[in-house]
Amino acid sequence: MLGISFDTQAENKAFAEKFGYDFPLLCDTERTVGIAYKAADHPKDKYAKRYTYVIGADGKIEQAIDTKDPAGQAAELLKQL
Amino acid sequence: MLQAGTVAPLFELKDHLGRTVKLSDQKGKRVVLWFYPKADTPG
Numbered sequence: 001m002l003g004i005s006f007d008t009q010a011e012n013k014a015f016a017e018k019f020g021y022d023f024p025l026l027c028d029t030e031r032t033v034g035i036a037y038k039a040a041d042h043p044k045d046k047y048a049k050r051y052t053y054v055i056g057a058d059g060k061i062e063q064a065i066d067t068k069d070p071a072g073q074a075a076e077l078l079k080q081l
Numbered sequence: 082m083l084q085a086g087t088v089a090p091l092f093e094l095k096d097h098l099g100r101t102v103k104l105s106d107q108k109g110k111r112v113v114l115w116f117y118p119k120a121d122t123p124g
Contacts, residue, residue: 001113007120012097015120024096036090038082039116047118055089055112064082
């Protein structure tokens, strides 16, 4: 599990500590990865879209999930693990 | 968004603890890549 947003290291550190996340939160401050994964359209986009990708062991995307429903998203992902 | 079956773009980024994380280091494992809009917001 890898989280990713356009936040700074300090912002993501506070986020991880608050919720006790034990997985890495990646700091895509340049939006390069966001753009590669179409979670951003422009380097100046303020926020990433709520996209979740399941990447298979072969390096290909197995599932692409677009949801504005965080609870549903979490439930969907838990089924995968 | 990228469609299933697409080769996942490789990346290398720092995480919240300053560690370098590369997608290529996860090879052979399934990875969930969760984009969220803003730290400390629901979802």
